[in-house]
Structure formats: structure tokens, C-alpha cells
Amino acid sequence: MIILHHGWRSSASRRVRLCLEEKGLDYEGHVVDMAQMEHHSPEYLKINPLGVIPTLIHDGRPLHESGTICEYLDETFPDPPLRPDSPYDRALMRNWIRHIDGLIHNLIIFNWRHHLQKVAAQWSDEELAEKLKNIPSKERQESWLRVARKPYTEEERAAARAKLTHQLLDRMEEALKPAGWLVGRAYSIADIAAVPFVKRIDEEIAPDEVTAQKHPRVTEWWTKIQARPAFARAKFDPFITTV
Ligand SMILES: N[C@@H](CCC(=O)N[C@@H](CS)C(=O)NCC(=O)O)C(=O)O
Incomplete structure (x- = not known):
């Protein structure tokens, strides 16, 4: 049995929901209310010592870190595969996840307000x-x-917007050149890791950057991602109105 402790607006939770849906796995969702600080309660800290969401519980065992959770799900339920075959490409995939994780603060500046x-x-x-x-x-x-x-100032938001544009969208644009996916020749967890970020950039942070003029390959990638049935099932509802 799979349980996911998650939040509808949380980017890390969105990654895991997307991964579960791509694999067609059934799971029980438990929404953690961040505004009520439920993720810092003693009970929650027992399953996630970092006090963040999401946490996956599989057969009674908890696991944190969205990137790790996605890899675990892919190893445990290999079909359809979400990791490249070669060790080198898998390493590149992990580096993408790590790189995107390092940009989270820039998203928080927009999301938490x-x-x-x-x-x-x-x-x-x-x-x-x-x-x-x-x-x-x-x-x-x-x-x-x-x-x-x-609250974060307009200057801080501008700096965060610039980082997300250069360190994420520009890098993605380059990486997507050979095959239209971030790593290797197929959709992988590296792409999944970027989806919640690109969603927020397109929705509010810098929509003019997710355009054929500024980042044509990212824009094409984003259209392909949104057309995937799993994307609708993972529920990336509009950020501001989601309950
Ligand atoms: N690297 C972690 C990041 C998790 C994370 O930062 N989660 C956010 C929501 S996207 C959170 O719980 N924030 C609440 C807080 O920091 O108090 C992962 O990928 O799971």
C-alpha cells in the first residue's frame, strides 16, 4: 500500500504525484496543511525528520526527498520506466534533480506570498x-x-526570477537540443523534477519566458508535458485558487 503525505501547492509533492500517475499507481493521499504547520508536528517529524512535504509511505516504511522517492518508485515499479538505461545518463538525471532542488528558494519567494x-x-x-x-x-x-x-521585496523577486530564467530555462533550452527531453532520448525523472518549476514560471513568475521567442525548446517540451494524461491526473491546479 502507498500513502503520500503531500500538499496541492507543493512543488516537491507535485513531482511525486506526477511520478505516481505516470506509473498508474494507486495511492492514498493525505494532505498536510502547511499553514497549520502540520509538517512540523512531532508525529510528522517521525516520518520526515526534515519537516517538509512530501513523504511517501510504502508498505509501512516512510521515505522523504521527492527526487529519491521518484527513483525509488521507478526501481520498485519499473514499468513504464522513468530513468534512462545507461549509468551515465542516470547520473546526469540525478544532477538535474540536484540542480533543480538547489533553486527551490527562488520558488518559495513567489509561492509563499x-x-x-x-x-x-x-x-x-x-x-x-x-x-x-x-x-x-x-x-x-x-x-x-x-x-x-x-515579505520578500520586488527586488528579491526580480533576482529570483532572473535565477530561474538563467539557471533553469536557459539550461533546459540547451539540454533539450538533442532529443527534446532533459536527459537521453526519453521522458525521465529529470523532466518530472522540472515540471512544477516550469508550471509556476509559466503561470506567474515569468510567463513571457516560456514562449517560442525566448525558449522555443522549453515551450515545446512544456506543451508535450501538459498533453500527457498523467499531468491532468496529478492535479496542477491554478496555484492561487487551489484549496
Ligand atoms: N528537497 C525536498 C524539498 C521539500 C520541500 O521543501 N517541501 C516544501 C514544499 S514544496 C515544504 O515542505 N515547505 C514547508 C517548509 O519548509 O516549512 C524534496 O524534494 O522533497
Whole structure:
């Protein structure tokens, strides 16, 4: 039995949902309410010591890290395959996942200002201090402090937008040249890792960059991704209105 602790807006959760749907796997979804800090509760920290979503539970055993979870799912349920055959291409795939993971802060700057910021801004100083104490990483403590008290500025958003454009879209444009996929000749977990980011860039962050003029190969890739039945089933609903 597969259980996924996830959030509808969470990019890392979206990756895993997409992977599960590509494989046609049944799973039980448990929504974790980040605004209520459910992911920092003692019960949740037992299954995910980093206090983030998603967490996969397979046959009673928990696993965190969306990229690792996708690889685990592909090893455990190999059909249809989502990893390239050659060890070299698999290594490239992991490097893509790692690279995209390293850009998460740039997404947080945009994503958290919608729903989470509204909730966090209302916490009293005492409530905020209490919540910050339960957050395992210093970096995320800072992110929560920022949305609660000192929202990211337009300059910070511009810098994050530029990083996502150059370090993600420009690199993807280059990598997609040979075959239209990030690694090797087929759709893989490297592509899955990029999907939630490109979705947000296209939806709000820099829609003019996901165009035939600016990034033609990324734009073609994105059209192919959205046409996949698994994409609809993974529910990438509009970010701002999703409950
Ligand atoms: N590298 C982790 C990142 C997980 C992550 O940052 N999840 C976000 C949602 S996309 C989260 O739980 N944020 C809440 C917080 O940091 O308090 C993964 O890929 O699973």
C-alpha cells in the first residue's frame, strides 16, 4: 500500500504525484496543511525528520526527498520506466534533480506570498516564536520569519526570477537540443523534477519566458508535458485558487 503525505501547492509533492500517475499507481493521499504547520508536528517529524512535504509511505516504511522517492518508485515499479538505461545518463538525471532542488528558494519567494503569507502575518510574536522553534532547518526558519514579518521585496523577486530564467530555462533550452527531453532520448525523472518549476514560471513568475521567442525548446517540451494524461491526473491546479 502507498500513502503520500503531500500538499496541492507543493512543488516537491507535485513531482511525486506526477511520478505516481505516470506509473498508474494507486495511492492514498493525505494532505498536510502547511499553514497549520502540520509538517512540523512531532508525529510528522517521525516520518520526515526534515519537516517538509512530501513523504511517501510504502508498505509501512516512510521515505522523504521527492527526487529519491521518484527513483525509488521507478526501481520498485519499473514499468513504464522513468530513468534512462545507461549509468551515465542516470547520473546526469540525478544532477538535474540536484540542480533543480538547489533553486527551490527562488520558488518559495513567489509561492509563499499567496496563501502562507496571509496566515503567517496574523500570528502574534509569541505564536511565531513558538512555531519557529519547531522548524528543523535554519534556512526554512528564515523563510517563515520573512513571510510572517518581512515579505520578500520586488527586488528579491526580480533576482529570483532572473535565477530561474538563467539557471533553469536557459539550461533546459540547451539540454533539450538533442532529443527534446532533459536527459537521453526519453521522458525521465529529470523532466518530472522540472515540471512544477516550469508550471509556476509559466503561470506567474515569468510567463513571457516560456514562449517560442525566448525558449522555443522549453515551450515545446512544456506543451508535450501538459498533453500527457498523467499531468491532468496529478492535479496542477491554478496555484492561487487551489484549496
Ligand atoms: N528537497 C525536498 C524539498 C521539500 C520541500 O521543501 N517541501 C516544501 C514544499 S514544496 C515544504 O515542505 N515547505 C514547508 C517548509 O519548509 O516549512 C524534496 O524534494 O522533497
